[in-house]
Amino acid sequence: MSSNRWMPIGAGVGLRLPHLAEVVATRPLVPWLEIHPENFLANPHATERLFEVRRDYPISVHTVGVSVGSVGGIDYAHLRRVRSLVDMIDPVLVSGHLAWSTHDGEYLNDLLPLPYDEETLRLVAAHIEEVQDSLGRPYLLENPSSYLGFDTSTMSELDFLCELVRRTGCRLLCDVSNVYLSARNMGYDPCRYIDGLPAAAIGELHLGGFTPEEDDADQGAEILIDTHAARIAEPVWELYAHAVRRFGAKPTLIEWDNDIPPFAALLAEARRADEVAGRMLALEPRHAVAG
Amino acid sequence: MPSLAETQLWIRRAVVDGDTAGIPPQLIGGRDPRRRLAIHQRHYRSSLVAAIRTKFPATALAFRDAVSRRGRARICPATSARYPVHCGIR
Numbered sequence: 192m193s194s195n196r197w198m199p200i201g202a203g204v205g206l207r208l209p210h211l212a213e214v215v216a217t218r219p220l221v222p223w224l225e226i227h228p229e230n231f232l233a234n235p236h237a238t239e240r241l242f243e244v245r246r247d248y249p250i251s252v253h254t255v256g257v258s259v260g261s262v263g264g265i266d267y268a269h270l271r272r273v274r275s276l277v278d279m280i281d282p283v284l285v286s287g288h289l290a291w292s293t294h295d296g297e298y299l300n301d302l303l304p305l306p307y308d309e310e311t312l313r314l315v316a317a318h319i320e321e322v323q324d325s326l327g328r329p330y331l332l333e334n335p336s337s338y339l340g341f342d343t344s345t346m347s348e349l350d351f352l353c354e355l356v357r358r359t360g361c362r363l364l365c366d367v368s369n370v371y372l373s374a375r376n377m378g379y380d381p382c383r384y385i386d387g388l389p390a391a392a393i394g395e396l397h398l399g400g401f402t403p404e405e406d407d408a409d410q411g412a413e414i415l416i417d418t419h420a421a422r423i424a425e426p427v428w429e430l431y432a433h434a435v436r437r438f439g440a441k442p443t444l445i446e447w448d449n450d451i452p453p454f455a456a457l458l459a460e461a462r463r464a465d466e467v468a469g470r471m472l473a474l475e476p477r478h479a480v481a482g
Numbered sequence: 483m484p485s486l487a488e489t490q491l492w493i494r495r496a497v498v499d500g501d502t503a504g505i506p507p508q509l510i511g512g513r514d515p516r517r518r519l520a521i522h523q524r525h526y527r528s529s530l531v532a533a534i535r536t537k538f539p540a541t542a543l544a545f546r547d548a549v550s551r552r553g554r555a556r557i558c559p560a561t562s563a564r565y566p567v568h569c570g571i572r
Binding site (some may be wrong): 261262265291294295297299300301303306310311314337338339340341342345377378406407408410411412414416422 | 483484485486487489490491493494496497508509510511512513514515516517519520521522525526528530572
């Protein structure tokens with residue numbers, strides 16, 4: 192079952208609990224909103240307000256507790272709870288992370304890295320199929336923010352994601368900030384990463400802020416931490432422009448989850464995303480003529 | 483080559499228990515990749531603190547007294563995880 196609702200192309204924002212009452216009361220001009228279901232499942236009052244919001248806005252559901260990379264399997268009780276919310280609000284998109292966050296029934300509260308090899312591929316593909324079967328709709332998988340990798344990996348993250356799309360029919364959520372941050376932290380070219388993603392599978396883009404700090408693993412070097420606690424950095428806007436040229440117009444989300452500013456600040460970032468996308472899409476025919 | 487189950491077990495030990503002794507030399511990232519595990523340890527701990535503060539407000543109040551302020555500062559660094567708190571404690 193896919194959603195009957197329509198997802199606008201313009202930039203939406205992440206709806207976090209501190210802004211919920213304001214959004215319900217003022218109905219700000221924003222084309223769509225994204226929620227973390229985990230923030231609502233434990234909060235019946237917030238869920239009631241969410242039902243009000245979903246009457247006026249398309250909603251995207253971004254799960255953070257469905258651990259498709261856990262060797263111990265996904266938490267079916269949690270998946271059932273997510274499905275019950277999905278059934279109630281009929282979101283346009285449902286997404287989650289390429290990561291693992293549970294071990295032996297215990298939540299580790301972080302998105303942990305995976306080695307990219309055939310064993311992991313089989314496991315993650317099987318879990319994605321379970322999630323899609325349970326939700327009755329395609330699942331969008333987000334590329335991770337990386338600080339660590341494994342020299343035992345037998346394929347690149349890019350090849351891993353492409354193969355998951357081929358095996359499961361899942362779609363991809365390209366977090367442009369994660370691409371930039373991971374490329375900086377792990378030493379690869381972010382544009383080549385964007386260029387290697389299967390454009391037809393991209394269903395959504397994310398933009399969020401990061402925090403630079405000293406890299407304890409490399410004296411004098413800097414590491415970027417995916418905090419979602421700052422404005423989007425200028426190099427990420429440049430990479431976003433590259434992504435729009437590559438993928439075309441896609442729903443884009445502004446994420447801000449810590450040190451959350453007034454809602455107007457998120458709307459300003461969303462307007463900038465629309466401006467960047469509009470500029471790139473307007474340029475595209477001229478490139479075609481010239482090229 | 484360690485299995486995925488072994489890899490996740492030693493990462494879990496490193497993140498939750500701070501036990502990095504058993505980590506095989508397969509990590510990459512910077513000159514001393516093991517030190518980057520501290521980022522995940524920090525996210526785990528700060529999310530745990532956030533979960534306690536959200537789900538157990540009385541405990542959170544106790545956290546505010548002078549004695550525990552020092553402990554909180556130690557385990558709740560400036561950079562917090564984006565993982566929502568509601569799945570933090572089962």
